[in-house]
Amino acid sequence: MAIQIPSRQLFIDGEWREPVLKKRIPIINPAKEEIVGDIPAATAEDVEIAVDAARRAFSRNGGKDWASTSGAFRAKFLRAIASTVLERKSELALLEVVDTGKPLVETASDMDGVASCFNYYAELAEALDAKQKAPISIPVQSFKSYVLKEPIGVIALITPWNYPLLMAAWKIAPALAAGCTAILKPSELASVTCLELAEICRQVDIPPGVLNIVTGLGSEAGAPLASHPHVDKIAFTGSTATGIKVMTAAAQMVKPISLELGGKSPIIVFDDGDLNNAAEWTIYGCFKTNGQICSATSRLIVHESIAADFLVKLIDWSKNIKISDPLEDGCRLGAIISKGQHLRKGFFIEPTIITDVSTSMQIWREEVFGPVLCVKTFSTEHEAIELANDTDYGLGAAVISKDLERCERLTKALQAGTVWINCSQPCFDQTAWGGNKRSGIGRELGEWGLDSYLSIKQVTHYISNEPWGWYSPPQSS
Numbered sequence: 001m002a003i004q005i006p007s008r009q010l011f012i013d014g015e016w017r018e019p020v021l022k023k024r025i026p027i028i029n030p031a032k033e034e035i036v037g038d039i040p041a042a043t044a045e046d047v048e049i050a051v052d053a054a055r056r057a058f059s060r061n062g063g064k065d066w067a068s069t070s071g072a073f074r075a076k077f078l079r080a081i082a083s084t085v086l087e088r089k090s091e092l093a094l095l096e097v098v099d100t101g102k103p104l105v106e107t108a109s110d111m112d113g114v115a116s117c118f119n120y121y122a123e124l125a126e127a128l129d130a131k132q133k134a135p136i137s138i139p140v141q142s143f144k145s146y147v148l149k150e151p152i153g154v155i156a157l158i159t160p161w162n163y164p165l166l167m168a169a170w171k172i173a174p175a176l177a178a179g180c181t182a183i184l185k186p187s188e189l190a191s192v193t194c195l196e197l198a199e200i201c202r203q204v205d206i207p208p209g210v211l212n213i214v215t216g217l218g219s220e221a222g223a224p225l226a227s228h229p230h231v232d233k234i235a236f237t238g239s240t241a242t243g244i245k246v247m248t249a250a251a252q253m254v255k256p257i258s259l260e261l262g263g264k265s266p267i268i269v270f271d272d273g274d275l276n277n278a279a280e281w282t283i284y285g286c287f288k289t290n291g292q293i294c295s296a297t298s299r300l301i302v303h304e305s306i307a308a309d310f311l312v313k314l315i316d317w318s319k320n321i322k323i324s325d326p327l328e329d330g331c332r333l334g335a336i337i338s339k340g341q342h343l344r345k346g347f348f349i350e351p352t353i354i355t356d357v358s359t360s361m362q363i364w365r366e367e368v369f370g371p372v373l374c375v376k377t378f379s380t381e382h383e384a385i386e387l388a389n390d391t392d393y394g395l396g397a398a399v400i401s402k403d404l405e406r407c408e409r410l411t412k413a414l415q416a417g418t419v420w421i422n423c424s425q426p427c428f429d430q431t432a433w434g435g436n437k438r439s440g441i442g443r444e445l446g447e448w449g450l451d452s453y454l455s456i457k458q459v460t461h462y463i464s465n466e467p468w469g470w471y472s473p474p475q476s477s
């Protein structure tokens, strides 16, 4: 099937714009190792123009065109984006397969996720209007206090390649719902669908400059965006190494950040459950999206009494995974994003299960970002918790057990932003997403995602007619 990749430019101030230095980056289809098109490569010069456009859009007409309009006004654009994404779902899903090597079934479900995220934040934008001026109870009658929730300003959104449009949606939807304006810098390895989102923004007539999409290399476009003095906040998803650079840049200007970084999440399998169910969740938790998920539960901690049988089951289930061209029917494991071990042609890696690891090994401690599962056994609940928490990361953790009291105990003990019970990976717009420890700062999704783009202004009003009376009045008054 020949899929035509549209040739696009940067999207700045509501228009397509050629990069100042006219540079472009090739798009490689990882399943075929073929160059299938190219994307514009922005540099600091373009970032300057995009930040200026976002700043003007934020304050145009005293903010009345976007930042201080009603949430209901902004919600209309979010809903229009959602319905256009759904109209173009099959085309967008195909483009993302070619760009990332992910199976079509996954990218199609990601497009549903993109649309549902925009619709969800449209609802929250509408609800925001009623939450303004929420009174605060204070113990003094001569004052009245309330809170305003205001958009933070111009936001830099920097995203990775593993869920290109979905990770962008998780940031764009709440940022725009809050009334912020934004510059999105998607990953240079997978920007195609984000550029199509720019076309969708043009179609739905989003006011110019409200969302700018600037593709390019991390060092040439991401770094100048993160350090730009007129950017008010950075929301970043990517590796911990880049997150450190972004945080360092933000620190120079005491700029707020949210960071969604890497992980090395555990899945603990007790000996009281159905081994087939446990096996399916274990391989789904680690091999979905070819293991290129920040929250992949890639450390299996299994009870010693079932370890041998469970490994046999895991191998059986893994052998049954269809590894193929990501466009083929039934494909559940496509190509990884860039050069690795090859299966004939394309960047493919087979599911890999590694036993006999020690806790000091790099494979146990560091993110692989491929379909690689490491296994250790435990004998007591305490030992399982210690093993699970013995990591610098804290994104997700999963527990497989029929004993719900035990699940409750583990939920409290596990140091992670998400705990899955008897499953691994499902994630809903309404829940919070984010990590502890070196997995990040802040939460996306849910009402927390919206709050992260809002600034709280407390207003305190002296309502008494009495003079304040702190100083003695001068004789003349």
Ligand code: NAD
Binding pocket: 158, 159, 160, 161, 162, 163, 167, 185, 186, 187, 188, 216, 217, 218, 219, 221, 222, 223, 224, 226, 237, 238, 239, 240, 241, 242, 243, 245, 246, 259, 260, 261, 262, 263, 293, 294, 295, 367, 369, 395, 434, 435, 439, 440
């Ligand atoms: P990456 O850190 O290489 O790149 C992420 C983004 O940062 C890209 O757009 C890149 O161009 C940009 N970038 C690179 N250098 C930069 C710099 N100096 N300044 C500013 N921006 C710069 O990450 P990746 O390889 O695209 O994505 C994989 C990583 O993302 C994994 O570590 C994964 O765990 C993480 N991730 C985390 C979550 C989460 O929710 N916690 C979700 C998805 C992916």
